[in-house]
Amino acid sequence: xxxxxxxxxxxDRLVPLAGPLERxxxxxxxxxxxxxxxxxxxxxxxxxxxGRTAVAVLPGHPDDPLLLALRELHLVHRAVPIAAHSxxxxxxxxxxxxxxxxxxxxxPLDAGARAGxxxxxxxxxxxxxxxxxxxxxxxxxxxxxxxxxxxxLRSTGARVAVDTSGAALLATAGxxxxxxxxxxxxxxxxxxxxLAELTGLAAPGRGGAAGAELEAxxxxxxxxxxxxxxxxxxxxxxxxxxxxxxxxTADGAWHAVHEPVTPVSTVGAGDSTLAGxxxxxxxxxxxxxxxxxxxxxxxxxxxxxxxxLPGPEHVQRDRVTTRRL
Ligand SMILES: O=P(O)(O)OC[C@@]1(O)O[C@H](CO)[C@@H](O)[C@@H]1O
Numbered sequence: 001x002x003x004x005x006x007x008x009x010x011x012d013r014l015v016p017l018a019g020p021l022e023r024x025x026x027x028x029x030x031x032x033x034x035x036x037x038x039x040x041x042x043x044x045x046x047x048x049x050x051g052r053t054a055v056a057v058l059p060g061h062p063d064d065p066l067l068l069a070l071r072e073l074h075l076v077h078r079a080v081p082i083a084a085h086s087x088x089x090x091x092x093x094x095x096x097x098x099x100x101x102x103x104x105x106x107x108p109l110d111a112g113a114r115a116g117x118x119x120x121x122x123x124x125x126x127x128x129x130x131x132x133x134x135x136x137x138x139x140x141x142x143x144x145x146x147x148x149x150x151x152x153l154r155s156t157g158a159r160v161a162v163d164t165s166g167a168a169l170l171a172t173a174g175x176x177x178x179x180x181x182x183x184x185x186x187x188x189x190x191x192x193x194x195l196a197e198l199t200g201l202a203a204p205g206r207g208g209a210a211g212a213e214l215e216a217x218x219x220x221x222x223x224x225x226x227x228x229x230x231x232x233x234x235x236x237x238x239x240x241x242x243x244x245x246x247x248x249t250a251d252g253a254w255h256a257v258h259e260p261v262t263p264v265s266t267v268g269a270g271d272s273t274l275a276g277x278x279x280x281x282x283x284x285x286x287x288x289x290x291x292x293x294x295x296x297x298x299x300x301x302x303x304x305x306x307x308x309l310p311g312p313e314h315v316q317r318d319r320v321t322t323r324r325l
Contacts, residue, residue, distance in 0.1 A: 006040030014306030039134035046275030273298030
């Protein structure tokens with residue numbers, strides 16, 4: 001079983017533009033489509049679609065349309081009541097497959113909500129193989145909250161994956177994060193830009209150019225990721241956009257790439273990659289195969305519109321090649 005936490009869930013609104021995105025213009029779109037989202041919700045949806053039990057833990061107002069959508073999808077979830085509705089995150093989709101995302105700050109979490117989420121996580125984690133702490137932290141939450149949750153979850157025996165960004169990521173596994181291994185996740189899933197910021201190749205918030213260089217040079221990216229392994233993170237799964245993904249552990253580094261595809265929307269690709277990795281790990285696959293299944297899931301997501309997530313019918317494992325670096 002896999003448990004996910006989405007501290008900052010969102011209703012993802014896909015706005016399919018009739019033409020290219022033009023600043024300052026009046027644009028026409030087809031009807032917008034809403035999907036329940038947030039990174040942990042997405043991971044749970046892909047894991048459940050893959051035939052494994054997934055439980056999504058999240059904050060939610062009892063009348064939140066997001067919770068209604070989760071019920072309609074039959075996604076097992078535990079919602080900790082809060083006073084505000086979830087944010088709406090916009091995806092502006094251009095006909096050529098370019099997506100522009102506008103993510104809102106989200107509903108604040110007060111001390112009671114944070115304690116409720118931590119308690120729900122501990123309860124669910126007791127029977128789980130993995131807990132994934134996914135996405136940004138909403139207003140009112142300290143940057144080091146994920147690290148503290150990782151430490152609290154140790155006693156449950158579940159392994160913990162973290163996929164976040166910005167200050168929360170640096171506080172979890174950056175050079176100044178607590179070096180105590182109990183607070184470090186078992187699995188970290190940065191993209192190339194986040195990896196550059198985590199490893200000092202770029203200043204916080206300025207990882208774009210260095211990230212692009214790492215995407216083009218998987219060996220350099222693997223070297224950067226290995227510094228995180230030296231810091232005490234057991235497994236680093238780095239997504240490299242169209243260049244596939246890397247898996248780095250103390251035992252070595254692997255790079256996997258999918259045959260080229262035509263991207264429709266990259267939203268949810270990272271979450272699908274993580275879900276694919278976890279599904280393969282639950283199946284007992286070795287490193288290279290876990291990475292291949294991860295990349296196959298991420299690439300499947302890229303070929304689906306908006307926040308639509310892949311099921312096994314979309315995943316083409318045989319189009320992925322893996323090499324040991
Ligand atoms: O603002 P965050 O939490 O970093 O990201 C939120 C988000 O962009 O992540 C998912 C895709 O990965 C979407 O469902 C959602 O809108």
